Amino acid sequence: MIGMTIAAMTALGGIGVPAPASAEPKPAATAGPLACVPMLSTFQVVLPLPGLFLPLPSIRGVSEFRDLPAAPHGLNLPTRVDYRDASQGFNGFAEFALRRGSLYTRARDSGATWRKVATPGCLDGRIVSMSVDSNMVVALDRNGWIYSMDNVLSGPMLWNWTRLFGSPIWLWPGIQVPEHGQDRNKWSISHRMSESFVDARGFTHPTQAGLVQLVSLAGDGSRIVYQDPWLPPDHSYEIGGPLGGRFIAESISGSGSVTFVMNRYGDMYTRKYDLDLAGSNEIPGRYTWQIQPRNTPSAPDQLQERFNPGFAAISLPAPEWQHQPKIPGEITSRISIHDDGRRMENRQLRVEGRSNGRTGYWHKGLNERAWTFTATGQNLVDEVLTGADPSTDQSAQTLAAPSGVDFAGRLPGGWTARIDDYDWAQTTNPVTLTAPSGRTYRAFMHTTDGLRFVPRGSGLDTEPRTLAGALDVTKAGASPELTRFVNSVLDGRRIYEISLSATKSRLVISPAGLLTQPMVTLTRRTG
Structure with a gap:
């Protein structure tokens, strides 16, 4: 497998092209991703390795958006982008929206004309779901095949598509998300580019490289599968869910290695977790299960932390789930998390809802206790959670059965x-x-x-x-x-x-x- 040739991967990746999106029943899964989406990327300067190249500098910056064709009329594109979900998203540079199977973009918070994203022909018009975080956009076709576009913190001239995802080192010619992960609010891309994070015992650790993972709810919503482009192309890695893995989540969002889940009653949990934080990757990380002295200093950079035992190692086990306070108002299951600073802990949570009859979103920082409401006047996309009681912890009202093992x-x-x-x-x-x-x-x-x-x-x-x-x-x-x-x-x-x-x-x-x-x-x- 590791020695598979590019020719062999090309042959695998080119099998099967699904029919255009329509109102017809979902077809049987194809044997491979769409062949016109390249492996080595549409922009042939660097391999599609966002974990190594973060990000390329823009050639002409924001002015590059004007080179893209304007969106046609009648698409009802949003006047503002407040969420990262399956139909819209943003990073610090651009915002994106999905309409009729195609992606549209403009500079972040510009209010400018929406422009059509350059997309390989066989994929354009067939995207059913999208997610954007930091330097990456990921799109799914109706069979759940993953296509990623990186360099999206740079101008559109450097944006590039690839169908590669999975071991060895981002060279596997195609992988799908779990079946249920294709549904709305059931999956999210997370791209960590933070400068530091705090481990389970309070030690701060510097980070230089990025880390990509795609999180999906599987089964009844109590299982959380994560897929990393450097890991095997399967669904074998999981983030153990809240309440001993029995919490049933209705929606999920991820950003910068922080996963955010909610159940049908508006109970919410977050967790800092990825392959590196879990202690699974000793190539860049040095870990310890032992309790380190509180006065152990943090390393000034990742290289010294890895090789100098005088600095604090990453404490294991990984940080557990953080139970978030319930929202004192009406909400839907439309949740979102995004970066709000340079540290992993700088994350903002958003939840669609209403307050005193006004529509908008509730929001707070990852470690803050109080929620604040921002009115937008936008129509609610999802239904209000009628069973949610803001004054009561309802986390255990819908639990998966114990494993019985x-x-x-x-x-x-x-x-x-x-x-x-x-x-x-x-x-x-x-x-x-x-x-x-x-x-x-x-x-x-x-x-x-x-x-x-x-x-x-x-x-x-x-x-x-x-x-x-x-x-x-x-x-x-x-x-x-x-x-x-x-x-x-x-x-x-x-x-x-x-x-x-x-x-x-x-x-x-x-x-x-x-x-x-x-x-x-x-x-x-x-x-």
């Missing part, structure tokens, strides 16, 4: 371990440790999905899924028998780093490191 096994020294309702995508799963005395202790198993280069199936199956992590007994309490267990089994460490091999029938836990012997095998409990 229970594992148990024997540890050295006569101890046993049990994990109930295991969810592999969750960053943290509770573990019940039982001593020979019969006393139980509550521990936690933190994990992060491993870095893979070949596709695999979603969830757990018969193929081992390798995760890195730690068994954490820091909150298990204190007793002589627990101390003996920690000293004899966990090498004296209350945060014991592990490697986990997971299938649907067993979890094999080994000490972290190469060629280590398994410490315990937990088998699936039935009945």
Whole structure:
């Protein structure tokens, strides 16, 4: 797979061209993306690698918009663009709108004439959904194939399209979003170009490279799939959802590695999470599961952080979900998040709604507590959530069923371990440790999905899924028998780093490191 030739990728990418968009039922999925959308991009100066080239400088800046043809009359293009969703979006330079399968653009907040985006002929008129963040626009056709246009922080002369997405290094000739992710409010592109972020333990970390991920709701809305153009072309990576993965989201938006979800009652959660923050990519990042001293300094740049142990490493596990305050007014499920500054934490949340009979949007900063309303006078696009009670946390009123996947096994020294309702995508799963005395202790198993280069199936199956992590007994309490267990089994460490091999029938836990012997095998409990 990694050695696939460009000719072979071209052959794969050119199979199947869907019919033009219409009111007819959705056709069966084609075997590949639209062949006229190139692999090496419509602008042949650099490869389509926004994670490396951020962004190219404009040739003539805003004046380049005038070179694009004016939008035809009768399209009802928006007078203002306030949201990043499936039909409109913006970055700091331009704003975009989707009408009749084509993209239109103008300079941000200019109020200028809308102009038609140059688009490969077979895709123009067949775009059913779009998303823009930072330096990228992503469009989907009716079969869910991904097409990206980058350099959109530069003038339109440097905008370029490609159908490549996925490993190796953004060279896979086409990938689709999950089936349900194609629906309105069910997917979003996120392009991180922030200068820094704060990890789960409060340490600030510099960042120089960008990171792209596409987030989608899958299944009943409790699963969140993320696709990265440097990861295998599959749906095997997930962000474990709120409330132990049982929260059912109706809509999702992502920006700069911050994911924003809402349920049918207006309960909202956000999370800072991507491949790098999760601890899955040790090429640019240095991580630790251990608790670092509070006075450990932050590195001045990413290179020094990676190689100088005198600076703080990225703390694991990754930051958990942040429960956002409910909005004190009428809202819809149309949500949006966008960058509002140079740090990852500089994000603004927006939710369509009404206040005192006026239409507009509610908004606040990611870490602010109070919502503010801005009236726009625009018609509401989505229906008002009639069941939402601003005074009540309704997060648990529509929960997915527990996984029902229970594992148990024997540890050295006569101890046993049990994990109930295991969810592999969750960053943290509770573990019940039982001593020979019969006393139980509550521990936690933190994990992060491993870095893979070949596709695999979603969830757990018969193929081992390798995760890195730690068994954490820091909150298990204190007793002589627990101390003996920690000293004899966990090498004296209350945060014991592990490697986990997971299938649907067993979890094999080994000490972290190469060629280590398994410490315990937990088998699936039935009945």
